[in-house]
Amino acid sequence: MNASPRPPAACIIATRESRLALWQAQHIQQRLQAQGLQATLLGMTTRGDQILDRSLSKVGGKGLFVKELEAALADGRAHLAVHSLKDVPMELPAGFALACVPERGNPYDAFVSNHYARLEDLPEGAVVGTSSLRRQVLLQHLRPDLRIEPLRGNLDTRLRKLDEGQFSAIVLAAAGLERLQLAGRIRMQFTPEQMLPAAGQGALGIEVLATQPHTSQAQPLAQQLQAALQALSHLPTWLATAAERAVSRALGGSCSVPLAAHAVWADAPDTLWLRAAWGDPQGQRPLVQVQASAAITTLAQAQALGEQVAQLLRQAGAQV
Numbered sequence: 001m002n003a004s005p006r007p008p009a010a011c012i013i014a015t016r017e018s019r020l021a022l023w024q025a026q027h028i029q030q031r032l033q034a035q036g037l038q039a040t041l042l043g044m045t046t047r048g049d050q051i052l053d054r055s056l057s058k059v060g061g062k063g064l065f066v067k068e069l070e071a072a073l074a075d076g077r078a079h080l081a082v083h084s085l086k087d088v089p090m091e092l093p094a095g096f097a098l099a100c101v102p103e104r105g106n107p108y109d110a111f112v113s114n115h116y117a118r119l120e121d122l123p124e125g126a127v128v129g130t131s132s133l134r135r136q137v138l139l140q141h142l143r144p145d146l147r148i149e150p151l152r153g154n155l156d157t158r159l160r161k162l163d164e165g166q167f168s169a170i171v172l173a174a175a176g177l178e179r180l181q182l183a184g185r186i187r188m189q190f191t192p193e194q195m196l197p198a199a200g201q202g203a204l205g206i207e208v209l210a211t212q213p214h215t216s217q218a219q220p221l222a223q224q225l226q227a228a229l230q231a232l233s234h235l236p237t238w239l240a241t242a243a244e245r246a247v248s249r250a251l252g253g254s255c256s257v258p259l260a261a262h263a264v265w266a267d268a269p270d271t272l273w274l275r276a277a278w279g280d281p282q283g284q285r286p287l288v289q290v291q292a293s294a295a296i297t298t299l300a301q302a303q304a305l306g307e308q309v310a311q312l313l314r315q316a317g318a319q320v
């Protein structure tokens, strides 16, 4: 038995430095501190934050936002990284793992405009900003007349571009706006029937090294951290987002695929209801929408449901 007094445990959280990323990291920091674990933030700029002029799907996708944070985990500068789960690649590189998925926030998309209350109110041919292929194909399905133009940058930049008059409306994740106390900008929240969310939207993913280093100094902290992260874990969210992410993974896992996947728990016990949609960016083919449900209590079952829905999408004509 180790009789020496425990060193004061402090863990280091790697985070991007956008306002949203910092909010999310501070949220996890506070929840860890509520469990008696000291936690500090290590802010980092990622390649994804630096590339603002091109569509992400063209320059390397989701991995751009997480690689630098993973490097900090790998060389011991940080113990955990907090991500928007939506931005976490479907396959983590060898040596990294999701430690937990906390309870999800608002998973839906928001219509933001200074002049129009609803999507239906936009005049014919209005310019709407989004760089997400999913939002683009779903908007085009709802309103084929709209002109969809690229919109990149962090939330404040996107809202500024709207306010400068570059767009009649933009579409953003409601979760991000709510976290930054910008919910007042939401004119209308899309229903999942109108705009099915992206896999993992509204949830956070906490990434760690798959095997924590086992030096005698690190071990008490690693154990404390593991216990604290387990307490943050929300199994219903983890299972739902695992099913959503499995759809994406089965179809190649890239954000250059215009894919929506969203799971909700049904009234029946342990029943997860998963819907997915695929659209053709060229607008040549009809929107493909499928759904399936199953009794789910394990991650493996959630992933199997996701794979089944990916199969259904392909059978229904998704070109992936």
Ligand SMILES: NCc1[nH]cc(CCC(=O)O)c1CC(=O)O
Pocket: 084, 085, 086, 087, 171, 172, 173, 175, 176, 200, 201, 202, 203, 204
């Ligand atoms: N791709 C950027 C991104 N990643 C996570 C969020 C918002 C929070 C979330 O969806 O969990 C956003 C902004 C947006 O899509 O409007």
